[in-house]
Amino acid sequence: MLGAGHFGIPGVSAAQSTYEAELLWGGDESRIQVLRGAGRILSSAVDAGNTPTSVLRKGLLLGKVTASGKLKQWDPDGTDGSQFIDSILPVESPTTDGYGTAVERFVPTFVAAPVKASQLLIEGSALVGSTAEFQARRALHEMGFRLDDDPQGYLAGVNPRSASKSTDYTVVHADNGTIFYADTANATFTLPALRAGLSFEFVRTSDHNLVVASAEGDNMVVGNDASADSITYSSAGNRLGARIRVRSEYFGTTLKWIPELVVVPFTTGTLMTITLAS
Structure with missing residues (x-):
């Protein structure tokens, strides 16, 4: 002006x-x-x-x-x-x-x-x-x-996309809202730098390890621990079907990764074995 x-x-x-x-x-x-x-x-x-x-x-x-x-x-x-x-x-x-x-x-x-x-x-x-x-x-x-750069809402995380991964993968912010299917081999998914408004889902489609890890560490909220580093499914026979949803939310006044573990029964009285790393 x-x-x-x-x-x-x-x-x-x-x-x-x-x-x-x-x-x-x-x-x-x-x-x-x-x-x-x-x-x-x-x-x-x-x-x-x-x-x-x-x-x-x-x-x-x-x-x-x-x-x-x-x-x-x-x-x-x-x-x-x-x-x-x-x-x-x-x-x-x-x-x-x-x-x-x-x-x-x-x-x-x-x-x-x-x-x-x-x-x-x-x-x-x-x-x-x-x-x-x-x-x-x-x-x-x-x-x-x-x-204009995302009219469908993919980057907003409200219109889910899906992607298959057979190796380790570093998730990026532009993947917001994506459901990742891990197949054929052990896979570690490293989350992007923590920002508000992010959400991802990880599904194991074969009997291999599934790891979801924080890039910075010490910012995942799990049972009795507000500073975990990663979540791992590693017990043979208890991995196929493993599912982890992760979103970034304020935990009090501090931004954290909030995982939601979908526990899937395998046989009568048997549940997945989950390892939480701090």
């Missing part, structure tokens, strides 16, 4: 802010898919990636403070209600008036729409590559937003 010259004299001043104009994707038809809302933005809201931070750029994810019902930047670590995504800001909005005084403004919002992932901001930083990216993708998809 460019301003007028000094003292209202015609001319071009320095850029006050820069942004990509188009937030929606899908052509003119996309506009009929937009559900619009509105709300009051707190004067204390900030866009940490902008200069000045008091100018909120379009594409900023918004949360709603429970006590006041007012909007601010979405804060994945918040405890005031802003930890839940409420909407997306579709226009630039300053939180100060022309004199630099903090003010609250009513703004339009998007509560569902086809939007460009590259234009979305989490606390002022790009959504893509953010540590909260997959948490945001899941929430946005469930709200009715369709991101």
Whole structure:
């Protein structure tokens, strides 16, 4: 955005802010898919990636403070209600008036729409590559937003995919929501770096070892242990059919891998043998 010259004299001043104009994707038809809302933005809201931070750029994810019902930047670590995504800001909005005084403004919002992932901001930083990216993708998809780089919701982890693996495999963030079938040989699946909003499932389709391990270690929650490193099925005759679901969740205030072990009976009175490593 460019301003007028000094003292209202015609001319071009320095850029006050820069942004990509188009937030929606899908052509003119996309506009009929937009559900619009509105709300009051707190004067204390900030866009940490902008200069000045008091100018909120379009594409900023918004949360709603429970006590006041007012909007601010979405804060994945918040405890005031802003930890839940409420909407997306579709226009630039300053939180100060022309004199630099903090003010609250009513703004339009998007509560569902086809939007460009590259234009979305989490606390002022790009959504893509953010540590909260997959948490945001899941929430946005469930709200009715369709991101242009993943309209089906695969990266959001809400539309499962499947893949077969016959050797060890290092899981990546882009595998979010995938069900892995381990066949023909012992297999160790190493989870990606821990981020909120991730989920995976692992199924053993032959009588071989199945190991699901944390990349960092000490961040898996199992029975009586909140800092386990891995889960292993290794007893011959008790491995085919083994199934482990893992998701990333906050355990108290700390992000952890939360495994769900699906115990499958093999013969009368016999269950799988599971090894938990700390």
